[in-house]
Amino acid sequence: MLSYGSYIAGVEQPARQWVYTLRSSAMLRDFFGAVRLKRSLERGRIAPEEAGVEVVGRSAVADQEDMAVALRRAAAAVDEWAAVPAATRMRVVAEFHALVAEKHDALVELMIAEGHPRSLARWEAAGMLAATGPATRDFLSGQLEHRVRDGARELRVRRVADGVVCLNPPQNATVANALLGIWALAAGNALVVRAPRSAPLGVMYALRELVAPALERVGAPAAALSVLCCEAGATLRQWLASPLVDDIMYFGGSEQGIAFGAECVAAGKKPVLELAGNDVCVVWHDADLDLAAEALSEAFYGSGQICMVPNCAVVHPRVADELLAKLAARAAAIRPGPPEEPGALLSPVLRTDRFHEVLGQAEAAGAEIVCGGRRLDVDGRPDEVRGLFLEPTVIRVDGLKGARDLDAVRHETFFPLLPVVVPEEASDGELLAQVTDFVNSNEYGLRNSLWTGDEETAERFLSRLRNGGLVKVNDSHIGFLPVLPTHGGTGLTGGPGGEANYPLLRTSHLQGVSVARGVRPSEAVFGGPAAPGGPVEENEGVQV
Template sequence: MRPGRLTAMLSYGSYVDGQDRPGTQWVYTVRASAMLRDFFGSVRTKRALESGQLAPEDAPEYVIGRSAVADPHEVEAALQSASRAADEWSAAPLATRLRLVEVFHELVREKHDEIVDLMIAEGHPSALARWEASGILANTAPETREFLASQMAHRVDTVQRELTVRRVADGVVCLNPPQNATIANVLLGIWALAAGNALVVRAPKSAPLGVMHILRELIAPALEAVGAPAAALSVLCSDAPATMRAWLESPLVDDVMYFGGSRQGIEFGAQCVAAGKKPVLELAGNDICVVWHDADLDLAAEALTEAFYGSGQICMVPNVAVVHPDVADELLAKVTARAAAIRPGYPEEPGTLLSPVLRTDLFKAVLDQALEGGAELVCGGRRLAVSGEVDEVGGLFLEPTVVRVDGLKQARDLEAVRHETFFPLLPVVVPAPEETEGLLETVIDFVNTNEYGLRNSLWTGDRAVVDRYVARVRGGGLLKVNDSHIGFLPVLPTHGGTGLTGGPGGEGNYPVLRTSHLQGVSVAYGVRPTEAVFADLDKKEASV
């Protein structure tokens, strides 16, 4: 912190080797509500601060913080210090590393309101900020910690040996969080640390403050509390292409956790493999929610409207609904009524669920392609001002939009069905009359042939349908039945998936498992080596 106005402004340098390194170049963060009220004025202020034309102590109150921009030397220094720390930290007992997660969980509870307020300041609607905070708590809950502890080591004692199957830290893990939900996703790094790795985080220059603040105020103190080396954590705000290239080229890096679009992510994963790094990919989702004829339609409609939360700019919302034709009209009416109540607003306002959308031209192209391909517009489709009024010229928000698509067979000809759109756009696919014979199997095949696989969900009152769905659906890191599609639960993975969501080898992501590797250990007492080598062979011969 600096004197004057900066006593109320967060200010973070690069964090390397346990030390704060002030920068000569800074990125300033402006409160999102100020950007909505006066976009051009806020941008002018931000640019004046970053160019040195406006002194930090003269910044208006809506400038909430600044982050130093790291240079290539600091990027390299972070890797060097992480490599040294990884050797020490990986040898710490598992109990100590799991205690780290427990301390972190307690700090999240203690600082819950602070975390939520910072998310809101960065533009997350208040309801979604609370949802994200609940995900952090579920991801580190006691039940989750207990389950993952059981996965990290298993020991069997025989008369002459201690046999252990354990997971060992990969080494240095680099984490590149997404720009749309930096805080919630970067905190997955606590589990990479719990595996015994050192963690290097790149805070995106477009939204660095939350990452810098939360890691410094939550993870760094937790590491200190359990006696871990401070250098086990490094946090930098740096240029993305140069930093990712440095990570790929460095012999010190073992794993890279990458968030982004599927096409770019799959390509980056291939580059990681070629460079001898393990890629842990969190890419696009295109989740399918199936609603059967005997579902509770009020609850199913409530779950489907989660598609519009954050204007659909959340990977784990339902992206496509497949609805039994017997209840399609009734369900669409219920979803339409709920969609009409979802409005834009400033992120601090309790009822706000929509976020600004910058690519409104692309939204229109996707919607037009769907309508030209035979989809029917049920509701929405227009641009809105922050007040909720229609503004087709300058509106930064989009109405929650529902289109009806008749027939499964041709549904994936539509971009809105085949790929994640990242818009408040929900295609509702209704099987055609000729598709009703053996419909459950047809719908399950439709789910299984989805190129993505983050989350899939089902609404039904028939246990036989539930059992068949769960037994047959192979895609997805998570399946939900008669439950919130986006809700977080202890023990179950919060991230990860199959297909274009997780790339080759993708699955439900527990970072403590994905950033470690299996190792078998035998500690013997009084065993003759020759007897050990031929023990099984002798037993087989004796039985013959």
């Protein structure tokens, strides 16, 4: 059984209270029995050695005083760590990447134990590797500093660490999002992570077994990293009130997240917001429909409870019927099951009442259910009373006008529910403009994608598209790629100032520097002689 105390500035603290993590499959088999076991362990009625194999591990529960110590130690570490050369700090990411590759299988198995279907856990691990690989590191290292020579001056534009960065991962993808903090560390910040009490073990493992050793390998100060399992509300209030905190990376729903971002600004903190997504995938008449249907079926990963899956499709009317038939066939093959099973893709859904409300509203407005719509048990059998899973559901919505009056189209639903909007017939030029305007008018803006066989159509779409932090053309909607960001977006996804999120850049700030020799201040004030031929680029980027 894994056991992690609070990790404060490189030291594991003794625990006064524990949160125990049971295998998700045990909860599916006997929910009430598993809850009784968990409570008995946490109340000390059963000794850990008597718990059995269904208990994966435990995490110490921290309090506000523990957090206060972590923040003080982090603030003391910033000056030392930020002064380390950028090339050395970037090596932390390379070491982390190597550790993820080395411990890939153990990491995947732990995420599965916490309830991630195997395919979903493997996808998340693939994202960690793609986002920290050599091509991405080389690209981002080039953003850290730029130098030019201008006569007697060396001019630099560089990125400087913000200071203490606090990270609050979401409950649905705790590990992958907590590990975005590796880039905040590479920027020269100290990092303090809250492991959610509902799912702390994966975060504790990832930070302790992947991030902490990477920092140690490059000689970083131990106080640059702390990770504590603690209650969300009190912790966020403590971060807002602390003068030691500079940035807060917050993951959650849009309504709460936008409000929290405003609180951050009022308290003098930089909010880095990762909120809801409501991604749109456009399928044009000349698309490869088999591949497009495969990409659209990614909407059902984790039962749609992932912000970056397709949430809405807009399909050219000439191919709508054919695509819907292909999509329905794919949806019918997606089944629930214990997360350990290789074919499992769906996760349990708690708010099934809300799912039926959204679906009923769409039907009342004229939408057609193409497939799905039922509750299922773990074996895939319909069970409208006790079913913990929802059948992958596709609905057809005719007409762009009025489509966003439906909650299924307008908002991220977090269900395995994909509305397919079929526009009215029009000329291709007019229709492409209407569809692009529809995508741009989306209140959210995480990812968008397009399927087309025509390069000109793709370029016209891209030239007009302003919404979103990432755009894919003829590609997996959720697949991770080197160099491109994994997170970030506009509107209700990233809040004011939202954009593609590279945490290395978002947790640092630009600073201009001039280093001169023999320059007379009076000449500089009134415009001294320029270097012959103007400024000359001296070097670009940081060699890693």
